[in-house]
Amino acid sequence: MKPNSVILFCYEQRQVAEDDVTDGAESLSVSEEENDYEETDNGSLRMQEPDMVGTEEQTEDVETEDDLETSDRDEDDDLSVCGPYTVATSSFTKHVEYKLSKVEAEDLSKKKWKYTWELPAADISKCKWVGTGECFLKDDDLNYNYDLKQKLYKHWLDVYKTSGGNDFHSSKQRWFFSLCNSYRDILHCEKKPFYHKGLEEDSNIMDAYLMHSLNHIFRTRDLVRKNDAKISKHQESTKEEILPGDDFLDQGFTRPKVLILLPLRSVAVRLIERLIQLTPATSKVNVEQLDRFYQDFGAEEVEGDEEKEEQSKNAKPHKPPKPSDHQSLFKGDSRDDFMIGIKFTRKTIKLYGDFYSSDIIVASPLELMTKFGKVEKNKELDTDYLSSIEVVIIDHADVISLQNWSFLTSVVEHLNHIPSKQHGTNVMRIRQWYLDGFARFYRQTIILGYYLNPDMNALFNHHCVNYQGKVKSVHEHNGVLPKVLSQVRQIYERFDANSIADVDDARLEYFAKKVFPKIKDSEQGGIMLFASSYFEFVRLRNFLKSQNASFCLLGDYTDQRDISRARVWFFEGKRKIMLYTERIHFYRRYKIRGIRNLIIYSLPDRKDFYAEIVNMLEGSDDLACTVLFSLFDKLRLERIVGSAPAKRMIKSEKGVFVFC
Template structure:
């Protein structure tokens, strides 16, 4: 069965199930309904048993006091033959309707074939403060990224932004405006080098774009509700048919994040566009309590003196770093409602682990079926967690739902019914650096409006002078064979040379980026007789860490195997190093700089006393350019 027939079969099944339900009612956008009492049911206790995944956060607070959860404070709307829309935002809605309307002209068989076959037309363009970028588009695309439109933000939402920008630096204002212009093209954006100093400003701009999207979608639905109500009174036999304005379920924005502290950052970004007293934030105290640090806890990163911990480490791990969470957020004209039940919310803030546990328990992810904007922040951190969780969640986005959830199928946009939602979904991905996993995710995107990947020319990573650095290349023609080829070269060429040297066979650290490689190398060392070694991994206890560091510093252990995840999570400074071997280039360029600086923690160490070897193949390009620089990296790769 081909894909089209499969989609039709699933859709007919949904329709049949929906039609056979007794007492079936059609869902309108402002209806309050709870399709599943199990999904997102809040536990009475604050903490779940380790083997029991935490469920819905917020069903109790979604409908306080028994009041119906109806958006009575929504935007005024235009009724056919009635008054003009009070805000007069027709121009600001044009781009939204062209891309997310019921029958977008860009959604053709030819455009779908182009993105499915990855036959993009790729150009190099300059995007202002966002820098250089590779812009991929189908041949029929109209505007280029160089001719970016003005941000199509609704007038009501512009005011808080302009007020804050008046107090910001011109650089921040320019960045946010240019970012909003790029996002207004509805192209996917893959920002490959998000600086720490502009990260929150970028989040605020993206949050505004998401809020703008939710508001426009909501206003279109309410407008059609009014049209239908008006027509049913005046001409019951001639109801308008062009009212397809919804997806299968309400949530239209999904934000994937690594930690609860990240959700806190996005909460502040979203609410920065909904200032008091005009807006109310419902359940704010509960959110701050559950997503902040527990009462009485002290954040050592926030209270430490400047310079004790690297800035990127402080930014990543400050606050609540629990990685199992999910929360629904409902946005109305005058309120932000936290802990809203998933099928009644507009925005889902979640970690990949949190969503995976929910999907595994409920056996479906219907609330992800109608996502129109997907935001993935701190992708570099997600790769240090478990990237399989990310892939699992994304495999469930924009899939046909398994249940009807009281959906009014007469209001669903045609491209949802055709199974083409992924061709129109806009993905916004932010990372501090690229990895093969994040690049593969970008390559898999199928937005027919196109996609943008920013680029950066990296300078060489700074290292102390005088250190003898050797880049050791090994031949490999296939990425599938690369792990075996690397291990073979390391165990037959690199290590024997180290063991033969009286100087390099002691005080030697082996830094291993991949967890799979770390386990493999660790097992190999265990099988060698006469080689004294110890390890530091992300699973090492505090006692094991202390014992390993002391043994290595005193010289009772000649080799110390360190996993990259250990350094990512702990960031310990290690003394006693004289020789460094990087099993592969580190993901973070600052890790390379830090480890080459650690020998100089000891007194009397000169650069000539330290050696460094980096094992690499042509498949390490993304990592290699960050430590040797883009230009030198190109020469190295061309030379092999």
């Protein structure tokens, strides 16, 4: 069934239902008493009608009778925690019940967002938050407005106190939860990662977005179950199956509501373990498939330890260890192909749930791209489980950018499409904004990383169109030049480019005319040519070939034997130039020997790599490093030389700058 056919089918079913309602039909009155209705046993997030198609999928992952037993009553089923005696409509309810007009949707599609307010980030030096619309982060507005379900709030507070915390209201995780709970799109790329001396900060932010995810899922589930109960009561009293009005539109096309995108399996293990810890005890009496999870996501770590032990016995004593951040990030299972569905019932967390019956999907962009490829080859398959995602969290975006950013962009572009098939959803319960094709305007996207680059900016600016607006962090940088240990003359040369579309050609042209002739005419070897991206690596490789230059390669896809041979040739002077990329340095962190002259064709995204690469220069006389940059390298330039110097270098009439 084509997407348009699915929508047509939904509208036809609703029209038939409306025609069947008699003029004197008794409507359901939703009173305050019914708002506190006790959860009943007929609550499925995909309630089926006898005449619905797609029922063959019902039995794939149905809840057991034990799962549906009434658990400890959550005292605040419909209310938010806003202080001891105050109640308010939750942000979740306000967000999903807002009716977006077609005019508003059209404006959002082409809107250029204006950031109208700013607040200092109290916990990050030289950092501030800026946002669109009205400021909602003032202390007056945040006092006690946690907006969590009571059960989640109590459990989170217990976890916080157990870990030694004593001021939950002022804590980083509580503050960031309030930011997430605004349902605005968030770009925060100043987050210090767990593997780079930022364990506490990273964990606090992860706790906040995990609690936000749980809150969203539990509120969605409770709303559906309450409506199930009201519908059942109405049908018993009136003998009518059809309910008028929009009060019972509470579902999307499919069940999954939260998508968390991560770069590595080891990072997924850390997240899922914490997700289980943050789930209240009454909701995790049983965690299914946990052994299988550790087998799939942890086995390589055990093997890695054995291999490391064996290698350590045979290793040469002088071999330098990898930097601590590299060891911390890659110490577990570093494979980047994974996808797991997580389903929450009243007493059970089900790992490896069928994707269509899961609440959260944790995946890597690579694995989802593999799924898309299979769908292209086999039209019987689909990825419609991405059609109703309402919260997307992209964590460690900086690591993903060093894998393949285009995969991530493709994943986001595949979200919130009209499904190609029916998947057992009760069409009488689908929210109108799903049928109108407006789901992407309700989707919240949270992008988190260690640094910001143009790709992340582009994703946030063009693919995040939440009607609630945007919030992002802005940082003033000190730079990393003091970390350069040796006395190296760092010569920055600016080249001009008319637009971002022209910058790659302009960079290569400047290199070919201004920099390469000096290399070609010199007899000196030991020249390292550093490129940030694989695209630049390929262009440089082709250029050097065309010039019959003496060079060797350490690229993203270079075979290990060729890498070892190239390093020996370069050190012994058999090859004059070595071409090296940021990506291979990220994964291997080689200490290259024999560098006498360093040319940074494009600055690295990771500021720490700049000092590492420059500090590889050997020798005592006239050590030099040449760096090419343009206006469009501003983000990287700020991180390395500092925000204030970067602005001067870009605007100055001079084109050459020297740091010693």
